[in-house]
Amino acid sequence: MGKPHVLPVFVLCMLTYTWTTLSIPFIVLPGLGDECKNQGVKHFTELLSNWSGSQGYCIKIGDGSWDSWTMPLMEQTTIACEKVKKMTELSQGYNIVGLSQATSFGSQGNMIGRGLVEFCDGGPQVKNFISLAGPHAGTASLPFCGSEWLCVLLDDLVKLIIYSRFVQEHLGPSNYFKIPTDIFAYINGCKFLPKLNNEIMNMKNYTYKLRFASLENLVLIMFEQDAVLIPKETSWFGYFPDGAFHPVLPAQETKLYTEDWIGLKTLDEAGKVKFIKVSGNHLEISVGEMKRYIVPFLKDQASTIALPKVVESSSGWQWSLLSFAFEMAGLNEGRQLLRIMG
Template sequence: MARHFSPSLIITALLILVVASSFVSISTALPFVVFHGLGDQCISPEMIKLTHKLSKWSSYKGYCIEVGDGLWDSWFRPLEVQVAEVCEKIKKMVELKAGYNIVGLSQGNLIARGVIQYCDGAPPVKTFISLGGPHAGTASVPGCTGIFCIVADNLIKSEVYSDYVQTHLAPSGYVKLPNDIPSYLKKCRFLPKLNNELPHARNVTYKQRFSSLESLVLIMFEDDAVLIPKETAWFGYYPNGAFTPVLSPRKTELYTQDWIGLKTLDKAGKVKFLKIDDDHLSLDNRNMKKYIVPYLSGSGSSSRVDYEEDSSSSPDDDDEDF
């Protein structure tokens, strides 16, 4: 015998399904945190707008995580101290306890990686979106322009691995001079450890934690004149002992030896190599919606390589193509 349902019962069932669906969506939605770059701070109008727009467009709650007073400390507090402070802040945020995503800008990407790799007892990071990060290092102190600053930059580089500079200038922690790798490995206090480059001190936990990411989005700015070379945003860099050529990311020892799990992530189809045809951290609304929001909302493509087909740079380029 056919069973008939009253209209009120059908409406009630549909309402229950809608409410249940909304509850699942809310309960599984991941918040995100933003780490600003060198010389910036969370209270700057630009960072407030960025965080607000990404929250609005992705429908997920975003938080800008500050270090000390922001602007000053981003320059002069050692990176390992900045990471330790941010780690404690992250662990105290109940909003992140089920996991969260990260949007990093420039130097902020190294803070983000420090949290991912070093922070014991922290909630898991699911997606890491890196914009213009000096992941493989930089061959110059960022943000230095003009005649006076060029002179200052040369002076700093001549002593960049001294105890004084390493203690008092945050960017010195990721300056990697290809023509002085022994000093870099011995005296640079942050990046060699972060990238697991120290031959007798490689830490499997750092690799396990980094390779546990569900998605890694590496965004390079094609006209970047701040990061030297720009390909460091993709983990590309110079070979030891020379400033030419630039090695594509998959040609570096960090990748081929899989020191931090980048190759593991890439082989699993979890790495996106993207580029924006603009200057360092130049982000308009269109680019934010195209390159960031899809990965915060989980709608980004999962293909192994994603870059403009007409780009002169790709993760697989031969060295001489750069």
């Protein structure tokens, strides 16, 4: 009498097996000064998981917010690497969503995410990397300041100490500060970004390039009115030429791209890089844009997504992740979660 039940049970087991083996999990790496326990990050991860049908995990590094400021990025990347290697849920591969924070230096989760792709020996394969406002080519100056004499003085003071051993070992964001008029000091003093971007002559690592070029999709989201990252085009690997603060070179005109130091050109020519531009300020993105440009790359069929190489979005409803974090923490009571940008 038990035989008629064998087929349904077998089918159920197969469906369960198929779902668990095809569903690709993702991790979220918080930005500078943020951490996984904050309601904004938790809810952001939950939303992406609900929308995509894939399980999401936020990766805590050290003591969270404080260590994001004071711990060198190589050490943060090592901690993240050990964590993902121990997560059996990621053993068949996973996706990364790199976040930012509206601070004076920028978008640290993206840097650690790229470190996982390039530096994590023995780690599970990263399939899709989605970057929101990442300082991939570096950030060059203090934001929100302008050209007043005080700002120039502050900038000069930062440039005098930013590549010192003490600052590099005790201020995480200094590890991706790139002064275009002092490339020698940057290459010799900066302890993370030159290695990440394979910029050090006679020390270029083919393994880093091979790993980065193995991504199935690289989604680079730039915010048109971004005043935190300088220049904002760093989100697309664009940057200033060596020796000057102008003009801003598009990624395709930089040596990193033309000489293919990390495999960006290889990815781009294979149609695997998506350059997305949204109209808001730093991290102001609409729910519709999130569903359109992030969620599809967290789903099982992400490798088959057909988006134009360059996408410009002009949605009127914007969502600031920073404001959202304050809202979830109860600090923005009475303010709209979504707000119309003029």
